[in-house]
Each structure stands twice: as C-alpha cells, then as structure tokens.
Amino acid sequence: MALKSCKSCKHEVDSTAKVCPGCGVKNPGVTVSQQVFGFVILLVIIVVTVSMCSGGGKEKHVQKVAQKASSDAAVPSAYSITRDDFREGRPRKVEVTLPKRLSDTELAEVAKAIRADTKFKAEKTFIGFRVAGQTDTAYWASASFDPDYRSALIGLGSKDYQALTALDLKAYPNRIGSWLRDGALGHVMVLFKQNDKYVIDSVFPSGGKNTDFYVGKKLPNGGLRLDDPDTSFNEYYVVDASGNLQGWGESGVYMTLPPFKPAE
The missing domain is CATH 3.30.300 (GMP Synthetase; Chain A, domain 3)
Structure with a gap:
C-alpha cells in the first residue's frame, strides 16, 4: 500500500483512498496540479475528436x-x-x-x-x-x-466556345474592339463605326447576330462612352483606355470584359 500526505491535513493516507479519515477531504492523495493536468488532457481529447468528426469545414486549395x-x-x-x-x-x-x-x-x-x-x-x-x-x-x-x-x-458549352474563339472578324475592317461575353447565351461583341455611327454586332455561335446602334462620347480619361438612344434604362457601355468593355448601371459597373483576340 503506497502512502501519501493528505493534500489538506498532511496526515499519511493510502494513495487510492477516496476520503481522508482524518479531515474528510475527497481524493486526499490527488493534488490540485494533478487534477488540472488531467482536466487539460481530457479537454484536448474532446477538441481533437470533435474536429475529426466535423471535418473542420476549412477551405483548402x-x-x-x-x-x-x-x-x-x-x-x-x-x-x-x-x-x-x-x-x-x-x-x-x-x-x-x-x-x-x-x-x-x-x-x-x-x-x-x-x-x-x-x-x-x-x-x-x-x-x-x-x-x-x-x-x-x-x-x-x-x-x-x-x-x-x-x-x-x-x-458557354465547349463546342459553342470553340466556335466563338474561331470567329474570323476580318469582315470588320473598322473594328474598334471585340469582347467575348460568357453565359448560356454567350456571344462575341464587335464594336465598329459605320457612317460615323457606333455599332455593336453581337455574334452568336450559330452564326446569327444582333445589331445595335449607339451614341459615342469621348471621355477625359481616354475612354469611350456608348449610350443606346432607344432605351429608357440608365445603362451604358464604356470602353476604357485599356480596351476593356464595361457595362454600367445605376449601381455602378456590373460587367467588365477584357479584349477578345480574334482568329488570325
């Protein structure tokens, strides 16, 4: 039988005793530091177990x-x-x-x-x-x-995307810029001038196209603003100095498309 001093009254007691016969304290052979250490170990085990079960939910790359x-x-x-x-x-x-x-x-x-x-x-x-x-x-x-x-x-699906990237835009000798717009109804937007008017052709993978006319205004920063005279919505396009096409609305820029490189 191993003896230890009671943590309270210091009388010698059995190390496995549940109660000190002298002062009545519980677990007289277990010190406070030992209790704290045991609690910390138990807490670590619980945290690790919960983390493993939940999967962590962390983003990873x-x-x-x-x-x-x-x-x-x-x-x-x-x-x-x-x-x-x-x-x-x-x-x-x-x-x-x-x-x-x-x-x-x-x-x-x-x-x-x-x-x-x-x-x-x-x-x-x-x-x-x-x-x-x-x-x-x-x-x-x-x-x-x-x-x-x-x-x-x-x-855009794989075939439609390939069809658009293979477009030959040499038919637009006065082309100012072109941009690929993704989405279920994806298309290539081609901006050019015709009889001193700004025109955008929206060319679809099937070969069909829509044509819209715009009023152009040069901006102080080198960009070009394009307004549709036939719409009542407060929306317009801006071709910035880097050649990007921006879609503007009441809340600001809602779309930015980089220049599209046509087939050679």
Whole structure:
C-alpha cells in the first residue's frame, strides 16, 4: 500500500483512498496540479475528436489529377479544388477550377471523381465549376449528387466556345474592339463605326447576330462612352483606355470584359 500526505491535513493516507479519515477531504492523495493536468488532457481529447468528426469545414486549395471514376471510364482532365466544405448533416460543397471547358460526358466523369475523392461521408454533394480564364466569377457549370447525378451548364458549352474563339472578324475592317461575353447565351461583341455611327454586332455561335446602334462620347480619361438612344434604362457601355468593355448601371459597373483576340 503506497502512502501519501493528505493534500489538506498532511496526515499519511493510502494513495487510492477516496476520503481522508482524518479531515474528510475527497481524493486526499490527488493534488490540485494533478487534477488540472488531467482536466487539460481530457479537454484536448474532446477538441481533437470533435474536429475529426466535423471535418473542420476549412477551405483548402489542392491540385488533383483525376483518377478513374469507374472501372471503364477514365477522367479526362486535371482539376483544382479551391474549396471543400462539409458540416455534419449538411451537403458537401465543393468549388473546382478546370483548365478548359468539358463535354457533358467529361464533366460527369470529373464530378464522380471529385465526389469519390474525400474522407467525408456526405449523403449529398454540390460541385460548382469555374474555368481558368473566365471573364466573370459565376460558375461555368454545376453538378450535384442527391443521390443521383445531375448537372447544369451555366456558361458557354465547349463546342459553342470553340466556335466563338474561331470567329474570323476580318469582315470588320473598322473594328474598334471585340469582347467575348460568357453565359448560356454567350456571344462575341464587335464594336465598329459605320457612317460615323457606333455599332455593336453581337455574334452568336450559330452564326446569327444582333445589331445595335449607339451614341459615342469621348471621355477625359481616354475612354469611350456608348449610350443606346432607344432605351429608357440608365445603362451604358464604356470602353476604357485599356480596351476593356464595361457595362454600367445605376449601381455602378456590373460587367467588365477584357479584349477578345480574334482568329488570325
């Protein structure tokens, strides 16, 4: 039997005694420092356990080279996960950047690979895709598993994008600038002068186009303001000194498109 001094009355007691027979204090052989140390260890264990179970929900940026999503279909493209967020009882939310626009089949395979590439046990998964070099911050496409796979194309599809980037704009000898506008109805905007008027042709992947006329005004900073005389909305375009096309409204700039390089 090991003896220790009671932490209260200092009488010798059994180190395993629950109560001091002399003064009645509980756990007489356990000092305050030992109790504090034990509490700290217990607290650390609880924090680590909770963190592991919740998944942390932290954003992360990792480069992934997609592996096989199934036994007979290889994932066609590398991708970058810029955010992977999960909370117990909620859908897993993932944001991904792709190096290029994918076909529907390729997008499905990448989505399946991303869903499988996780330690989280999420019943539902939402994936938002962006493409490197996009001119806006919106998702190019989205995919979800609930539990079945679904996808939605928000920006220009692969074929339409290729058709627009291959446009020959040599038919516009008086072209002032051109810009690619993404989206489900994406198109190339071509600004030129015709009979001293400013004109914008919106050229679509199908080859169709819309033509709008504008009143131009030179700005002190070297830019060009374009107002549509046939609209009552307080919206207009500005071509800035760097060649970017800005869309302006009552709340300020709502769109900025960099110059589009036409096919040679």
